[in-house]
Amino acid sequence: MSCKRATFIRHISRNNHLGQNYFNKYVNDNFQRRKKFDFNLGDHRNYHSSREPRSTIVKLTPQEVDNILRANEYTHDFSEGSVKSYDSNQLASNNPIEDTRSEASCLLTSVGVFDGHGGGSCAQVVAKRLYPYITACLLPQDQLLNYISSHKSASDSIKLFKAYNNKVQLVDDVRDIYRKSFKRFLDNLVKGDYREGFDMDTALVKAFMSLDDDLSREGLPDKDGKFNRKTLSVAMSGCVSCVAHIDGPHLHIANVGDCSAVLGSLSETNTWTAKKLTDEHNIENHAEVQRILSEHPPSEKNTVIRIGRLLGQLAPLRAMGDFRFKWSKQIMSQYVAKHFGPNVIPQNYFTPPYLTARPDIVHHRLTPRDKFLIIATDGLWDMVSPLQTVRLVGEHMKGKVTLSPLKLPQKNMKLGEINEILLQRKEGMKTKPRDSNAATHLIRNALGGTDYGIDHNKLSQLLSLPDDVVRVFRDDITITVVYFDSEFLRHCPV
Numbered sequence: 001m002s003c004k005r006a007t008f009i010r011h012i013s014r015n016n017h018l019g020q021n022y023f024n025k026y027v028n029d030n031f032q033r034r035k036k037f038d039f040n041l042g043d044h045r046n047y048h049s050s051r052e053p054r055s056t057i058v059k060l061t062p063q064e065v066d067n068i069l070r071a072n073e074y075t076h077d078f079s080e081g082s083v084k085s086y087d088s089n090q091l092a093s094n095n096p097i098e099d100t101r102s103e104a105s106c107l108l109t110s111v112g113v114f115d116g117h118g119g120g121s122c123a124q125v126v127a128k129r130l131y132p133y134i135t136a137c138l139l140p141q142d143q144l145l146n147y148i149s150s151h152k153s154a155s156d157s158i159k160l161f162k163a164y165n166n167k168v169q170l171v172d173d174v175r176d177i178y179r180k181s182f183k184r185f186l187d188n189l190v191k192g193d194y195r196e197g198f199d200m201d202t203a204l205v206k207a208f209m210s211l212d213d214d215l216s217r218e219g220l221p222d223k224d225g226k227f228n229r230k231t232l233s234v235a236m237s238g239c240v241s242c243v244a245h246i247d248g249p250h251l252h253i254a255n256v257g258d259c260s261a262v263l264g265s266l267s268e269t270n271t272w273t274a275k276k277l278t279d280e281h282n283i284e285n286h287a288e289v290q291r292i293l294s295e296h297p298p299s300e301k302n303t304v305i306r307i308g309r310l311l312g313q314l315a316p317l318r319a320m321g322d323f324r325f326k327w328s329k330q331i332m333s334q335y336v337a338k339h340f341g342p343n344v345i346p347q348n349y350f351t352p353p354y355l356t357a358r359p360d361i362v363h364h365r366l367t368p369r370d371k372f373l374i375i376a377t378d379g380l381w382d383m384v385s386p387l388q389t390v391r392l393v394g395e396h397m398k399g400k401v402t403l404s405p406l407k408l409p410q411k412n413m414k415l416g417e418i419n420e421i422l423l424q425r426k427e428g429m430k431t432k433p434r435d436s437n438a439a440t441h442l443i444r445n446a447l448g449g450t451d452y453g454i455d456h457n458k459l460s461q462l463l464s465l466p467d468d469v470v471r472v473f474r475d476d477i478t479i480t481v482v483y484f485d486s487e488f489l490r491h492c493p494v
Contacts, residue, residue: 060460066434068463069444073437074165076103082248082366082492084485086111088165089439090478091379095467096120099377099478100239102127104163110134112243113259113478115377117314121230122321123239124168126211129178130243133207135160136189138200148186174230181214201361204245204254212320212357219323221335232339238314238322241359242278242375244482249366249492251373253277254359257316261375263364264390274390277362280378281318283308288317296351303348310354311346318356325355368490371397373482374442379475383446393481396441399432439479446477 060068073089088101088111098116100123110131116123139147147160170178188210219235221227240257253261258280265273281288289305296304306312314325324336324344329352332345364370374389384392408418434454435441448459462474 059457060464062456065456065459065463069440070435070437073435073440075437076164081246082485082488083246084483086480086482087438087440088478088480089437089443090476091443093379093470093474093476094120097476098123098239099379099476100124100127100168101165101478101480102131102163103165103480104131104161110161110243110245111375111480111482112241113375113377113480114239114241115257115259115379115476115478116237116239117316117319118237118322119233120237121234122215122237123241125170125178125215125234126239126241126320128168128170129182130207130211130241131163132160132182133185133211134204134243134245136186137203137207137210141190144186144190148190171230173228177218177228177231178214181218185210185214200245200250200252200363204243204252204361205359208241208254208256208320208357208359215321216323216326220331235321235323236336236340236344238319240281240316240319240377243359244373244375246366246482249489251364251366253362253364253375255279255362256281256318256320256357256359258282258378259376260378260381260386261362261373262386262389263370264372264374264393265367265370266394267369272387272390272394274386275364276386277364279360281316281360283317285317292317292354296354300348300350304354306348311348313346314355318358320357322355326353328352366484366489368486370484370489371486372438372484374479375482376442376479377476379477380442380446380479382475384442384449389442392442392445393438396433396435396438397483400436400438438481442479442481443477447474 069089069091072091073087075085075087077085086103088103090097090099090101092099098120100114100116100120101112102114103111112127112130114123114127136144136147215231215235218228218231240259241255242257242259242261243254244261245252245254251263255261255278259278260280261277263275263277265275267273279285279288283289283305292304292310293301304311305317309315310317310325314322324332324346327336329345329349332349332352336344372393374386374393376389380389408421433441435444444454444459447462448454448456450458465473
């Protein structure tokens with residue numbers, strides 16, 4: 001998060017009487033500054049607007065704010081297993097939004113968030129395609145062979161996973177290309193020896209890297225020299241991703257880039273604790289910077305990472321897609337430059353690849369004290385800390401019970417037990433949330449939260465900024481909150 005954006009958000013939260021003229025001047029000044037800054041960084045966002053920023057900011061009503069915040073929320077409940085339910089939501093800053101989310105039961109529950117850059121195409125394609133790759137890598141050999149056999153006849157094909165809130169649809173020509181790539185991947189998977197002595201970390205890495213390899217091959221000309229503009233566009237854009245795979249008490253996180261996953265737990269003293277399960281791959285990660293520098297000659301020490309970005313252009317230091325940081329210089333010169341011009345080749349492009357899609361894998365064994373997992377793109381973490389998000393979700397859990405009619409959890413309860421439930425409900429009324437969806441609750445507080453509650457004026461201002469300048473103040477935000485079943489985890493075998 002830029003210092004300018006952080007300073008401004010703090011300013012309007014402490015000075016609710018901020019003058020409209022000052023606000024408009026700040027927006028316009030930062031618009032001009034941002035255009036120059038992003039152009040110099042090689043940012044390809046489209047600033048060729050026919051109009052300058054609006055001279056006034058629209059004041060939204062509370063209902064209009066609710067409509068905007070709740071437009072993309074989604075909730076799903078599960079009837080068994082360690083995952084009880086999840087809430088998700090996203091709020092756009094870019095137009096169109098570059099974030100994507102995806103949730104599925106692929107044998108075992110998986111959820112993920114994907115933050116695109118250079119457009120949202122790569123994030124959408126990866127979100128659509130990654131889970132089949134992961135699930136195939138998890139299948140035992142006999143089940144994998146059975147699936148491949150069924151896959152040959154589309155009508156009888158076994159389904160690998162069940163997707164939820166699945167709104168991304170692929171066009172026919174790329175769908176056929178992706179189907180052929182996946183079949184090739186399955187054939188290679190059967191022949192490979194990595195499956196001996198199965199290891200979850202290896203399986204997740206295999207899935208990520210195999211999909212990235214396919215994105216690369218699909219973006220290049222085929223044996224006849226023909227290419228598909230859509231798959232080339234996907235290859236030239238990129239995305240970061242954070243995927244959680246939950247199998248009973250076993251939680252694995254696969255992370256590429258600067259999304260984050262945070263575990264919310266209750267301590268023995270019943271206070272909320274936040275455990276950050278991921279390390280962002282950016283310049284603030286010293287080990288990551290050293291890794292990249294060690295992979296290139298000392299002569300490139302001052303050019304590999306410049307002005308806080310890879311080759312002076314890309315903020316995340318790992319990503320899927322973004323093959324203009326991975327393809328050989330020969331491919332870039334003879335093929336890519338013909339379609340995008342010579343400026344598409346980054347300066348000081350001497351010893352590619354400079355970028356990898358290899359995820360970091362983290363394992364955590366869930367306990368009954370682990371209540372929920374928050375995975376989100378950096379648009380959320382720019383505005384609130386991991387501990388703040390955990391406390392907000394914990395507060396939301398406590399107050400959410402008051403949003404629905406009271407139902408006794410079981411029959412023949414004693415009066416003392418019913419009284420205890422009523423007392424808890426009365427306590428929850430003090431923190432009754434405005435939103436039933438925890439992801440929406442987080443977005444509302446990230447944008448409008450103050451020490452004294454939600455500031456409607458601040459929230460309205462940040463939701464009504466013109467498209468030309470909104471990225472100065474906030475990024476796309478995508479959040480998934482996964483709730484765990486404490487009783488299941490309490491009786492789960494080690």
